[in-house]
Amino acid sequence: MRMRLLLLLAFAAAVVSINAVAGGNIVHGVSVVVIDAGHGGKFPGAHYGGVYEKDLTLKVALKLGKLIEEGMPGVKVVYTRTTDKALGADLASDLQARADIANHAGGDLFISIHANAAPKAASVRGVETLIMGETPKEQRYNENALYESNREDLIDMSDERTAAIVRAYIQNLQFTYGEYSMAIARCIQTSYAKAGRNSRGVKRQLLRVLYATDMPGALTEIGFMTNAQELAYMKSDKGQNEIASSIYRAVKEYSAYVLKTRRAEEGASEKETTPPAGTSQSAGTSQSAGTQQPTPKPAADSAKASGKGAANSTQPSVAGKVSGENASAAKESAAKGAVAKESAAQQPLRYAVQVLASARSIPLNSAQFRSYRGKVRQYTSQGRFPYKYCVGEFESRTAAQRKAAEVRKIFPEAFVVCCRGTQIVNK
Known part of the structure; x- marks a missing residue:
């Protein structure tokens, strides 16, 4: 009887503990x-x-x-x-x-x-x-x-x-x-x-x-x-x-x-990054989804990762079929994308000063960057403007804020963002 009571108490404690953990893990x-x-x-x-x-x-x-x-x-x-x-x-x-x-x-x-x-x-x-x-x-x-x-x-x-x-x-x-x-x-x-x-x-x-x-x-x-x-x-x-x-x-x-909104953009990104096996994707569709349409887009690293597969799909082939070479390229691209994502997640959290966001990739020496021409770095993120261009990279937000005060003399709209590797992240 005593053993049964102890087991019941242990079970109740476990249930309470699980509920508490679940309550604390609600996603917002x-x-x-x-x-x-x-x-x-x-x-x-x-x-x-x-x-x-x-x-x-x-x-x-x-x-x-x-x-x-x-x-x-x-x-x-x-x-x-x-x-x-x-x-x-x-x-x-x-x-x-x-x-x-x-x-x-x-x-x-x-x-x-x-x-x-x-x-x-x-x-x-x-x-x-x-x-x-x-x-x-x-x-x-x-x-x-x-x-x-x-x-x-x-x-x-x-x-x-x-x-x-x-x-x-x-x-x-x-x-x-x-x-x-x-x-x-x-x-x-x-x-x-x-x-x-x-x-x-x-x-x-x-x-x-x-x-x-x-x-x-x-x-x-x-x-x-x-x-x-x-x-x-x-x-x-x-x-x-x-x-x-x-x-x-x-x-x-x-x-x-x-x-x-975030989940919808992530879902769109996953669909475009890893096309179903046995289907083809034209170069025009890939480029439009990656850079030109004003609708939510995948992160730019995904677009780049799938670039090789998209390029191969432009080679002559029978309509509605994908050659073994193209299928391999697509798998290789997807694998590279997964590795890149995992690599970014392992990078330390840092802070940078964003000066520009764009739906298309911009050369780093573009005149758009004014006195920071050649000094900016390209990052990527989810959303309609997946290409982000930032100045500096710092270990603390305070240091980035100091840099932002300087950068705003040239780019009044500049602000601080969090990043891991070349990925912009939500802290």
Whole structure:
């Protein structure tokens, strides 16, 4: 009897252990989420009805972080602040410090939480989410009293050189993570709307903190402090919990979207890298899939690995058949691709500064690289722009960030990426 009881206890412990391991191994599209509670310390933000913006944002940020930690096991939450404190001597350095925390943490997603104000229109209400960008309408917002309390959060575009650099960066967002920033912003606004909030939509804005972060990100305005009803809601524990829950649901939805996108691209890559045995692939199809079509493509190393097989398939042969020589070449190419992938996985993780992404291979001495002509290195990755061109390679992200500051004088859109060998990887 005693032995049976011991066996039952051992079995129960094993089940609990397995469940715990399984729970910890849940796959997410994001690994590190950085939550930024806007303002803090001597930078209080908006102040209405005896309430400071910095206090509201911190309470919501902490509640959001707890929800993510409990509901998304395996995802690391990083806070820019967990207490009422400033992160810099002046507002510019405070905003840069927040971006530095996010960048050093290797964040996959950056969410900055703020509260809005409309001093001349107390009836204005609702929630909106901002991403980095600019349109004529958003240009006018720089002059609008709606953003008076947060004016210093905006990039000053009155200087022509600054404006040129920032606009070059914005233009390059389509090649990096602009679409992901839009995705998280839309998820947040949709989640707000489902919770019954008045959605003011997604807007592009020239925000310093988003400009300085090297990851998809958005700044969400959780309500108007100048609206008495919304201020009361944001002050309440119930309101803060509902706001945090809305953002949390958006993060989960965004994470699932990223994971689905990644798996779809990996699946497409595997199909094109290892064609089914006994079938042929024309040179035209191979080249189109590898470099020319604007649809998701396999990593460039796979395209190169299959290049030999594609070249052989152009030799005269009977339609619908593959010669023994071509079949061998295809197998050899697939084997080389597998070896290359395994070799890359064994390389140490390093950091480089990306200056350009392309759907086609670019000569390293191309004039497109300006003063870094002949000094860049080609890397590969998944996605529509599998060819990445980077400057330098460093053991630490901090060293790469220092290099990035130098490179941005020539390429304002440059940012830090992780790599193993010649592969760009998601850390």
